[in-house]
Amino acid sequence: MNACCRSCCRKLTLDEIAVYKRMVNRGATDFLCITCFAKAYHVSEELIREKIDHFRAMGCTLFSA
DSSP, X not given: OOOBBTTXXXXXXXXXXXXHHHHTOTTOSSXXXXXXXXXXXXXXXXXXXXXXXXXXXXXXXXXXX
């Protein structure tokens, strides 16, 4: 998938797409990068990265290994 951040147009990683789907809208078709996600939802980038690790450890199938 060659998705880009809807705010800054940076190319997204699969984990950025997955965390957006998991935390915002599983049916989303446009996404935010971690930096823009953190700004939009007033959380730290570190918290989002921790959530990615947490969801992956839980076995969430949205996240790559």
